Amino acid sequence: MYRYSARLEQVITFAWEVHDAPAIELEQQKSCWDMVVDARALDCTCSGRWISLLEETIAFQSVDFPADVPKNELPTVQTIRHAHQTALQLGAGKYRNCFCYGPRNGGKTFSIAPLGEIFGARWTFIRPAGSSNFPLSSLIDKKIMVLQDMRVTSLKPSFDLLLVLFEGEPVTIPLPKNIAASDFRYTAKCPIFVSAGEKFRIPAAEAFREQVDMEAQNAMMAARFQHFFFHRSRPQKDLVPCPPCPCCYSQWVVVGADPCRSLAPADPFVDLEAADEMEAAAMDEMLAFDAPVTEMDCEEVEEDPFGFGMELG
Numbered sequence: 001m002y003r004y005s006a007r008l009e010q011v012i013t014f015a016w017e018v019h020d021a022p023a024i025e026l027e028q029q030k031s032c033w034d035m036v037v038d039a040r041a042l043d044c045t046c047s048g049r050w051i052s053l054l055e056e057t058i059a060f061q062s063v064d065f066p067a068d069v070p071k072n073e074l075p076t077v078q079t080i081r082h083a084h085q086t087a088l089q090l091g092a093g094k095y096r097n098c099f100c101y102g103p104r105n106g107g108k109t110f111s112i113a114p115l116g117e118i119f120g121a122r123w124t125f126i127r128p129a130g131s132s133n134f135p136l137s138s139l140i141d142k143k144i145m146v147l148q149d150m151r152v153t154s155l156k157p158s159f160d161l162l163l164v165l166f167e168g169e170p171v172t173i174p175l176p177k178n179i180a181a182s183d184f185r186y187t188a189k190c191p192i193f194v195s196a197g198e199k200f201r202i203p204a205a206e207a208f209r210e211q212v213d214m215e216a217q218n219a220m221m222a223a224r225f226q227h228f229f230f231h232r233s234r235p236q237k238d239l240v241p242c243p244p245c246p247c248c249y250s251q252w253v254v255v256g257a258d259p260c261r262s263l264a265p266a267d268p269f270v271d272l273e274a275a276d277e278m279e280a281a282a283m284d285e286m287l288a289f290d291a292p293v294t295e296m297d298c299e300e301v302e303e304d305p306f307g308f309g310m311e312l313g
Contacts, residue, residue: 027123032143032191033088039118039250046245050114051252053242057107061230073229075100080111083226084193084253091189092168094223099194102230105239108195109148114249115193116146125190127154136173140184145192152200159202159217160210166192166224192225199227 027035061075072079083098090096100108116124123143127150128135135156139145147154155162165171168189175183202217 031089032091032119035123035143036088036115036118036250037254039246040254042247042250044245044247045243046248048248049240049242050245050248053240054107054111054252057110060234061102061106061232063232066229066231069229069231070227073227075228075230079226080228081253083228086226087191087193088253090191092166092192093189094167095226096168097166097192097194097225098228099196099199099225100228100230101194101196101198103197103233105233105236106230107234108230110242110244112146112148112193112195113244114246115144117244118246118249119144119146134174134176136186137175137184139173139186139190142188142190145190145194147192147194147196150194150196153203158210159206159221162200163217163220163224166221194225 030038055077058075058077058080065074080098086096087098098112100111102108116126125139125142125145125147127147128138133156135154152159152162157165161171165186170185170187173184173186199218200221202212202214202221204214207214207217
């Protein structure tokens with residue numbers, strides 16, 4: 001009865017791997033964007049609250065934005081959505097990766113947390129915990145990087161290797177020699193989403209050791225990301241619990257403001273007056289193509305100017 005008890009867990013794990021193999025093969029063939037689009041068919045886990053809370057958070061961050069911070073780092077619904085779309089569709093590259101930074105309780109992680117639910121542990125590379133000597137080894141075969149509370153030293157490789165990795169260029173990932181005979185050449189372009197307290201900066205000790213210009217290195221790292229500064233922090237008591245919802249995230253990033261109206265202020269780079277004029281011109285053009293007005297129509301309009309269908313006395 002207990003002959004195979006020592007191997008029972010291993011046998012069960014293998015059985016599940018065989019059972020899940022077709023679904024895993026199907027997911028492996030999908031792009032990151034396809035997986036996000038497909039998440040719209042999942043059940044909502046937030047009672048329809050995630051989108052409104054996200055856009056309220058973005059609106060909160062738009063107030064009193066610091067004048068000394070670049071304007072393109074101002075979080076808006078339009079710019080953050082576009083950054084997510086770009087990263088998911090094109091993968092890692094200069095100005096393609098999404099980086100939210102700022103103080104705690106600002107909502108940085110809230111905007112990217114659903115990605116971890118959509119891709120799951122099988123396809124998501126997260127910030128390694130502990131003191132592993134091979135923190136990048138688990139990046140192999142992953143589809144996306146979701147790096148929360150990230151520091152430039154969290155992944156342990158040199159700053160120049162991070163520059164290459166975040167640009168989507170091939171890098172060599174060291175592997176334990178008791179597992180692999182040689183290191184792994186990584187060539188994928190995983191979309192990268194980061195939340196952190198501050199931007200990545202080369203450590204002074206590393207810059208001194210490598211005899212490189214710190215400002216030049218930091219400028220190159222900045223060019224790997226689209227940054228968003230979440231400058232305002234909410235008190236802990238004001239935070240509203242809401243689980244990351246793959247379904248609502250998919251609707252928000254794919255469909256945009258439909259079916260949920262954007263709650264954040266309009267994009268500051270959009271000329272609202274010009275937009276109103278274009279809308280009015282479009283309305284006039286639409287009305288101009290209505291059915292031609294006859295003499296009978298004119299008489300009816302004079303008798304019934306509001307179109308109520310009755311003759312006014």
